[in-house]
Amino acid sequence: MDEETELRNYRYELQGYIVIENVLTPGQIATLNALLDERLPTLPDDWRKHFESAAGRPYGNYRFGMAGGSHGTNPGFLAWGQAFVDLMDHPVTMEVMRHQLGDCFRLDRIFGMRMRRGMPSGVLHSDYGASEPYTRATPGQYHPQPAYQALHGFGVAAFNLTDSGPDTGGLCCIPSSHNCRVKLPERIRGGDHQDLVRVPKAPAGSVTFFSEATTHGTMAWTGAHERRTLLYKYCASQLSWSRARVTPPENIELTERQKLLLAEPAGAHWFFPSLF
Numbered sequence: 048m049d050e051e052t053e054l055r056n057y058r059y060e061l062q063g064y065i066v067i068e069n070v071l072t073p074g075q076i077a078t079l080n081a082l083l084d085e086r087l088p089t090l091p092d093d094w095r096k097h098f099e100s101a102a103g104r105p106y107g108n109y110r111f112g113m114a115g116g117s118h119g120t121n122p123g124f125l126a127w128g129q130a131f132v133d134l135m136d137h138p139v140t141m142e143v144m145r146h147q148l149g150d151c152f153r154l155d156r157i158f159g160m161r162m163r164r165g166m167p168s169g170v171l172h173s174d175y176g177a178s179e180p181y182t183r184a185t186p187g188q189y190h191p192q193p194a195y196q197a198l199h200g201f202g203v204a205a206f207n208l209t210d211s212g213p214d215t216g217g218l219c220c221i222p223s224s225h226n227c228r229v230k231l232p233e234r235i236r237g238g239d240h241q242d243l244v245r246v247p248k249a250p251a252g253s254v255t256f257f258s259e260a261t262t263h264g265t266m267a268w269t270g271a272h273e274r275r276t277l278l279y280k281y282c283a284s285q286l287s288w289s290r291a292r293v294t295p296p297e298n299i300e301l302t303e304r305q306k307l308l309l310a311e312p313a314g315a316h317w318f319f320p321s322l323f
């Protein structure tokens with residue numbers, strides 16, 4: 048392993064997230080944005096009303112092209128063009144996910160995020176670990192993770208198609224929280240961040256990788272340009288978050304490896320072959 052990879056793996060393991068810059072070429076960024084320009088409806092001037100009508104749902108209408116997880120069984124934005132399919136098994140993602148998830152993993156869910164100036168913050172959350180909603184951890188007390196619960200088996204590759212970071216808002220997280228055994232205090236979840244939350248600098252073309260056990264969320268958008276991010280969420284092959292699946296798009300032929308990424312959950316190596 049080269050020194051660069053060694054440092055990257057250490058940083059990811061330590062922080063629960065990393066940003067790798069220059070993963071996409073300028074040509075890929077332009078192609079993906081042009082395809083999104085065709086697909087995404089113009090945000091209405093009264094978009095605030097739409098957020099208000101989504102009261103109680105933490106994400107309002109930031110999301111697009113969703114599939115799997117809480118969004119139903121369909122191909123989502125994979126059906127919008129070859130360029131979206133190509134990112135399913137981008138070599139950098141495959142390396143980072145192999146480090147986190149082993150040789151056998153699945154693409155469990157996908158969605159995109161778009162934000163425009165003035166869009167509000169989302170609620171901090173994590174799907175695994177002491178702070179996930181169904182953990183029954185007692186606030187303020189050490190919560191040993193029961194062996195039957197998934198912890199580090201889910202990881203995300205968030206492709207940034209426009210610049211985001213501390214100056215604009217966008218994806219935020221609490222570094223190292225993926226290994227925290229004390230539940231996220233309600234005061235912090237409610238927005239009193241106590242200097243713990245970071246919005247990583249993530250220029251167009253970068254990928255933000257994070258564990259689903261890392262406490263993360265969306266920071267209000269203050270950028271003059273639109274935020275655009277594509278999230279591909281992977282898990283160890285034997286795991287699944289919901290019964291919904293990302294399905295292959297009808298109009299695009301997948302490679303054998305891409306088909307395997309969309310296969311049903313099954314035990315690593317026993318019933319789910321290596322992707323490598």
Ligand SMILES: O=C(O)CCC(=O)C(=O)O
Nearest residue numbers: 160217218219263264265
């Ligand atoms: O990209 C973001 O702003 C946050 C995404 C998110 O909340 C999630 O992955 O659950």
